[in-house]
Amino acid sequence: MSKSAIDGPTKGGFSFDLCRRNEMLVKKGLKGPSFLKTGTTIVGLVFQDGVILGADTRATEGPIVADKNCEKIHYIAPNIYCCGAGTAADTEAVTDMVSSQLTLHRYHTGRESRVVTALTLLKSHLFSYQGYVSAALVLGGVDVTGPHLHTIYPHGSTDTLPFATMGSGSLAAMAVFESKYCEGLTRDEGVQLVAEAISSGIFNDLGSGSNVDICVLTKGHKEYLRNHLQPNPRTYISQKGSFSKKTEVLLTKITPLNKLVEVIEGGDAMEE
Amino acid sequence: MTKEHANWSPYDNNGGTCVAIAGAEYCVVAADTRMSSGYNILTRDYSKIAQLADKCSMASSGFQADVRALQKHLEARHLIYQHQHNKQMSTPAMAQLLSNTLYYKRFFPYYAFNVLGGLDSQGKGCVFTYDAVGSYERVGYSSQGSGSTLIMPFLDNQLKSPSPLLLPAKDAVTPLSESEAIDLVKTCFASATERDIYTGDKLEIVILNAEGIRREYMELRKD
Numbered sequence: 001m002s003k004s005a006i007d008g009p010t011k012g013g014f015s016f017d018l019c020r021r022n023e024m025l026v027k028k029g030l031k032g033p034s035f036l037k038t039g040t041t042i043v044g045l046v047f048q049d050g051v052i053l054g055a056d057t058r059a060t061e062g063p064i065v066a067d068k069n070c071e072k073i074h075y076i077a078p079n080i081y082c083c084g085a086g087t088a089a090d091t092e093a094v095t096d097m098v099s100s101q102l103t104l105h106r107y108h109t110g111r112e113s114r115v116v117t118a119l120t121l122l123k124s125h126l127f128s129y130q131g132y133v134s135a136a137l138v139l140g141g142v143d144v145t146g147p148h149l150h151t152i153y154p155h156g157s158t159d160t161l162p163f164a165t166m167g168s169g170s171l172a173a174m175a176v177f178e179s180k181y182c183e184g185l186t187r188d189e190g191v192q193l194v195a196e197a198i199s200s201g202i203f204n205d206l207g208s209g210s211n212v213d214i215c216v217l218t219k220g221h222k223e224y225l226r227n228h229l230q231p232n233p234r235t236y237i238s239q240k241g242s243f244s245k246k247t248e249v250l251l252t253k254i255t256p257l258n259k260l261v262e263v264i265e266g267g268d269a270m271e272e
Numbered sequence: 273m274t275k276e277h278a279n280w281s282p283y284d285n286n287g288g289t290c291v292a293i294a295g296a297e298y299c300v301v302a303a304d305t306r307m308s309s310g311y312n313i314l315t316r317d318y319s320k321i322a323q324l325a326d327k328c329s330m331a332s333s334g335f336q337a338d339v340r341a342l343q344k345h346l347e348a349r350h351l352i353y354q355h356q357h358n359k360q361m362s363t364p365a366m367a368q369l370l371s372n373t374l375y376y377k378r379f380f381p382y383y384a385f386n387v388l389g390g391l392d393s394q395g396k397g398c399v400f401t402y403d404a405v406g407s408y409e410r411v412g413y414s415s416q417g418s419g420s421t422l423i424m425p426f427l428d429n430q431l432k433s434p435s436p437l438l439l440p441a442k443d444a445v446t447p448l449s450e451s452e453a454i455d456l457v458k459t460c461f462a463s464a465t466e467r468d469i470y471t472g473d474k475l476e477i478v479i480l481n482a483e484g485i486r487r488e489y490m491e492l493r494k495d
Contacts, residue, residue, distance in 0.1 A: 064468060202495045234466065240452075
């Protein structure tokens with residue numbers, strides 16, 4: 001599609017040119033490409049010395065598990081991490097983008113990044129895409145102003161909370177938090193509670209599963225506990241050891257290549 | 273004039289997977305015990321396998337309310353048959369009855385995906401596989417339900433005879449022993465559970481052979 005000079009510079013955002021054609025194809029019976037959604041249970045809570053984030057590790061494509069052990073706790077800054085639910089590509093892209101922007105901002109200002117900065121960058125990006133970037137995030141971190149925990153919805157709204165859950169398993173996890181959360185938890189109590197909330201999502205929500213990832217953020221220190229809990233080992237391994245390949249050889253034909261090509265000894269080595 | 277779409281459906285899918293394998297002198301019928309709706313688990317301990325006759329079992333996945341209604345119908349019809357003929361129904365006879373029952377509701381189907389397993393009158397294993405409206409076929413092995421797309425290719429790889437031209441695979445029962453077949457079924461379900469969110473919790477295996485009927489259970493992943 002050519003753009004004439006009169007149109008001016010190309011505007012950002014989505015191009016809806018193909019929507020009519022897509023609708024027509026769907027009416028004719030075409031099944032559109034599915035997105036890799038993370039199903040998911042993600043949580044965050046504020047404790048005595050900082051913030052703890054938690055997530056499960058299952059990525060689904062409809063009813064099928066696409067990744068049994070993916071990472072949903074994304075790095076934003078040395079003192080800020082973000083859990084992502086929704087479309088996996090969207091959560092990856094948006095957190096990577098804001099992470100890069102913050103690195104440049106740190107060079108520019110010479111200061112440690114603040115959680116509200118990440119929050120503003122994420123919410124304004126998501127709002128400008130009007131909810132089409134399907135990323136539901138739990139953002140947490142500790143900066144000079146103290147520990148912070150926020151939730152960010154795909155349309156761009158945010159909440160600031162002492163404890164939060166997102167994703168298809170959010171109700172299962174929130175049930176645990178609402179029963180057992182209190183202010184001023186110690187680190188071990190907080191990790192235990194987050195693990196319990198994620199486990200609740202893992203076992204009671206079909207969109208979440210596999211292992212529990214945890215990230216503990218305190219002033220000047222972070223602890224990324226990848227696969228902190230692994231409550232779902234494979235239940236049965238066959239006694240046979242391995243299954244035979246069962247392929248049948250139909251024909252064996254050996255063609256000596258030196259009859260067909262010319263082999264030059266020495267010569268130049270191929271460049272990488 | 274666009275067609276108005278219903279805002280209510282009489283059906284729901286409770287998920288789950290069923291498998292049946294026929295051997296020379298046995299038949300194995302297995303199903304997981306998870307019943308779900310959407311992203312929720314309704315129960316972890318629901319049997320999808322019904323004992324229709326002495327030597328005949330049916331495993332069904334799909335909409336469990338329809339499955340239960342179908343099971344009750346077939347059990348009642350079997351009772352009537354026993355009163356009229358003074359003997360149990362043979363597995364091929366039950367297979368035909370199931371097909372007719374399903375087709376009877378061709379225009380408001382039982383949302384049930386069935387595999388029928390049992391011993392025929394010679395004591396050889398037989399498996400019949402169905403679609404929702406009664407189309408059926410006698411096979412050596414089959415799987416139905418949410419995990420069937422994951423399990424069927426593996427069973428084809430392990431059980432299908434290498435050259436269908438030499439040995440028609442349709443009538444051939446597997447040469448595997450009973451314990452090997454059970455090992456295969458357990459592996460199928462453990463693997464399907466890894467990748468299908470609707471399969472899991474527990475596996476129920478029903479083994480039919482000359483001695484009678486035996487049940488085995490195995491734990492599966494609960495996430």
